[in-house]
Amino acid sequence: MRQLYSLLLLFSFLSFSFASSDYHEQLLLRPLHPSLLLASFNFQSNTTLTSFEQQNFRYFPRSLGQILQHANTRELHLRFSLGRWDAESWGARPWGGAREGGTGVELWAWVEADTDEEADGRWLTLTNALSGLFCASLNFIDSTRTTRPVMSFQPSGDHKNSTLESLHLLHGTLPREVVCTENLTPFLKLLPCKGKAGISSLLDGHKLFDASWQSMSIDVRPICPAGSNDCQLQITQTIDMVLDIQRSKRPRDNPIPRPVPNEELKCDTSKPYHSHDTCYPLDTAAQEEEWTLSQIFGHPLKGSCPLATDGVDPVCINVPHARQVYSSEGSHEHKDASGFMRCYQLDPEKEFELVLPQQEISEKAPLEQPLLYAERSFIGYGQERGGVQAILTNPSPTEAVDFVYMESLPWFMKLYLHTLKAKINGLDTHKDVIQEMYYRPALDRKRGTQLEVRILIPANSTVILTYDFEKAILRYTEYPPDANRGFDVAPAVITIGNVSIRTTSLLLPLPTPDFSMPYNVIILTSTVMALSFGFVFNLLVRRFVAVDEADQWDVRSVRLKVAELVKGKLKRFQKAQKVEKKE
């Protein structure tokens, strides 16, 4: 991981030094335990701010650029994520978690505006425009889902001090949004090679959305090198996915994992009961899986992208040098000094293929330990109250971790702040676990709860953060069609310097009315019964007056009344005419 950082850093330096407008792309493959493969695609292009402002787009996508200009957005981060990163088996997250979001869609941006209201208006413009561009329900990020984080997010670009003051950070999440192919297609369209050539040709909806975990990100930020006035706008698009090698290798027309034939079953023959019909399955984790690029992605890589700058190898793989890797002709292999990385330079015309045969190998590329393990779940039961428990573990034996834990909860989850407690290693004696807190209470149907807590966890300890909440009862029109599924609660965001971690999202069951048919039927029939019964009953109990006391309603009287009415009208009309004449 560290090597990757240094590599990337190197690339970015390179790009600053000799190109005002450039583009490069890279795919990093990293096998994970057990029989998984992490594929990280990175596409980065720069354009000068001046040409951006003159609407002179080359590598920077015009569609996105115009939206940013229209909404006065200076820095943008958009994430589409699916699945869960298993930190215990897979180690630290790619890019230090900086290029991923919580489940669903997450968007945060720095908008330039003079007032909060103006910022809100521009944010609305931005979300609606992006919603159209990416075929996502981003327009549903309304005031109840928007927060203004105070401690958690810092601008990653270089902004001028003058503009910094008028920048507003707005953050919104859609945990319910299911990321799928319709989001991938516009994503690929933003790339200079549009998925036709280069590493983006490997991206295919079938494979991407079959991944155990995947995250797509778009970051736009200004970069101003120190001491230079020549600022640049950088757009970075990444796709990270964890693919199950065995699952990907299954043919697409027969994806069912049928039982293997008896002969192919790998058994532990040392067991005394082993026979032709009894088998203790053998653990195959010791062996390195056999795979090829086209098996994993469905087809080989279609040459390199001709628009990409030379000097950056488009494909890298993070395996020990002892591992056998065969590549197709025309490509050049570069091995890294660290012993775990090798990169390939591609022939722009030819297809590129990587083949890793099955191999018994004890050496493995080192796994970077994450700074923090975070797990969040609901506690309690019932329709009225509940609780949230976040278990935060610092695995480091020596160093304490200082981080900001941010929750943005929907308004119908009414947080009791006084129940917020932090237990450290099961004891709640330590008062200094929570260092700082920012809390913005919810307003019904207007905005959600925002809670940011700065926590310090000493080395090798676990903090359990709990709080209770009350479930609001919604109006019946506010329930979605699948009301009994529950309501998604956005993941908590944990920021440790540049590294960020997101917990899984939660499913909150709310008290739901019975929406079923009998309800309607009873209401309708009761109304009808009440009406008809009331009518008959009314007739039965009414008191009556003698005829001579009531108004006469025979032909003559009606005629008289009509005549009177007409006369009255005529008179008024005449009067009005007189008045007019007087005037």
Added chain:
Amino acid sequence: MPPSLPQFSAARARSYIFRLPLFTRCIIFVIVLFWLVSLQSAWDVQQWGALIPKEIGLATMYRTNTFPLVHAGFFHAFMNILALTPLLERFEAEYGTLTTLALFLGPLSTIPALLYTFAERAIGLNTTVLGASIWVFTLIAMEAVKTYRTNPNFVIGTTQIPTWITPIVMVLFVSFLIPHTSFLGHCCGLAFGYGWGLGYLKFLAPPEWILRWIEGKLNLLGRLPHYVSVDQKTYGRYGVLPTTNAPANPDIALRFTDQGQRPSTVLLRRNPFILKLPPYLSFLCIVIGVAWLLVLPLDNYSRRTYISENALLPGQVHTYFAGSDQNVFRGYKHEVDALEERSNIEVNDKLEEFFKASGLKVARQSYEYKSAGETYTGENIYAILHAPRGDATEAIVLVGAWRNMEGKLNRSGVALILTLARYFKRWSLWSKDIIFLVTADSKAGPQAWVDAYHDTHQSNKVESLPLKSGALQGAVVIDYPFDHRFQDIHIVYDGINGQLPNLDLLNTVVSISGHMGIGTSLQKMWQHSDSYRDRLQTMLRGMLNQGLGHASGPHSSFIPYHVDAITLQPFGEGWQDEMAMGRVIESTFRSLNNLLEHLHQSFFFYLLMQADRFVSIGTYLPSAMLVAVNFTIMAIFLWVKSGSPIDKSSKKGSLAVGKAGSLKALVPEEVISVRERELFLPLAVVAGSQFLGVLPLYIFNHTPQAMLSPIFTAFTSVNAFFPLIFSALLTHYFAPTAHHYTLIKTFSLLLLGLFLSSLATLNFSLAFLVGLLSAPLTYMQPLPNHPIIKGVLALLLSALSPTTVLVAGCWWWELGIGAVLKEAAFGWDVWGMTTQVVVWCVWWPAWLVGMVLLFGNPREEKVDGDVGKGKKIKT
């Protein structure tokens, strides 16, 4: 002035019916007659009398008069009579019998009929109409116009709606809601009604002098009963009442109506017939309640089960759990067999190894419970299969207890779970996490795990779960303790405190195993011939299990947390192998995996009488409610009775002045006097016995196991004599009168009725069983002069006491008293079972009071002016 709504009173209704005028009676009679005639098949009355537009000619003109009198069936006739009577009665009272006769036999039938005929012919239709509804609508329209004159509109919200619209709305509603009604026919009726009401058709009425002349000549008024004279109508039956002119003092008008009804209810209360009714009524309630339950298994009262949740799609997927996975299963089976004699920790070490080899995340949880002086410890192990693309929001659980409820090693079950875990891991279609849970035992282990999953455990004894997933959507337990092939699957579904899983879950499994050719059975009915007897037996066994409220399998602990769960137990000797069981589980999990929402569509309250037959709460609840209501009826009756003066004969003839504002009336004093009730002693006795119930509850839940049997014996013997002593003490120190005893019984029964009717909605079976066993308490009263009857009743009551029932139950099912009490204490401490509370704090106090009443010896009451004085009613 707000409209005063006189309450319905039987006396008033009776007098109303007796005062119905002549023509109305005749019409009702004729309608009924025609209906009776139409019962025979020789002469088609409907065909003869109906209004058929195409058949109307000069010769068949009679149809325009007969069609309102002929009806299509009983309900048609009945409903029309019900609607017509008040309207017609009013019309007749207003216009006189002769006019009504003339109108209804003439223009009122013929004109709408002709109107209808022409309309139908104009459209080219030929729809037959019959029935008096046309009159109903005519009359309603007339009334509506009249109402419109006094009350032009009524207000809904802010809109003012003219009142004359109401008949039109009614016609629309009737035509929408009631099938086979003639919209056009009703409209014709309405048209005539409006015409009449507005005065355009008044000329149709015969001239008054003719009527007067006929009436005078024939002396109709003298000859005919209930005849409404032409002269009577001038003033109307009601006289001139202040409806349009607001009364000078609205207060008086209110009191006037108030005073008008009070004597009638008071009279009702003193009605000797009504006073005799309640004991029979409450007995009837019990009989009907029991009979109700007994008819439930019949085809007409129970329903076939069906899948409510469409997303489940049970049995629609192909299952692939077969082939070489069977070899793996056999391998795991050998491993499990080898672990039979090992300790809990050693077993879990090995299981952890198996789960980890399948690539799952494994965690353990140890627990310790103390109950009845015993300690229950163990360690659960569970593995989580992450949904490949999921986000830990939902999970389903596959449970296999290492030892089942009988303590047998769940050898095939655990091996199946290990094999399924390996097999499920290969699939990428899971939308929910799957948790494989192996608990150390079947009673405490699952409870500890579910409690900890929802973080409601006592943290010092039960460990928190180190690994969690999302909201649990369902749980399936495998209990497969033998290693031969099986025939059918036995499904256990009872939860703690009689809570049940959603019926959809059960239906899913029944449907899936049905697809696979595996039969299902319930409630240990190994043979079910679909006869009434077998259905009833299944239902009663289910009710008993529900009533006891104990855990019937590892799944029971899940249900209180609104996690639907069932246990599957293969049984019998057949040709289905373990893999077939695995395929049932696989298919069930595929169905649960399809769920988009938590199971909520189907029933949570039901009684099953077969795997595919059930009754829902709406059908069965009345039976327990009726049994509970019997106590309430009796309590109310006794309360009323306790308020009546002691000796009616001595006070007969004396009158009291009933005052209502400025109005006064003379009524017999006994009617309005109420006896002062002496409440302190009865309340103290009932409250005391209720509190005494806490004593056995505490004792039996906190005694060490070894002491349970002896203490129970001691309690039973004390219990046998305690009511006698209690009663003797009561008589000695307080000397209660019969009046006191009545009130004691009132409160006791009132409480019992209250508890049981609320309990019936939570645990129907328990409420029904307790209600039935305490039914004799309704009829207990002091019998100082009948020692033999008293003795017999005392024996009967003792036989129905909670302790005796417990002993009898243990004897019948061949269980040890100590074991049952230990289980109950375990239920109280671990499962949160509340059956004991009902037994000791609801049933036992009521029984105690019943016994005390039986042994009661009421003191002679002094009849003096003080007691009988009573209170005057103030209105």
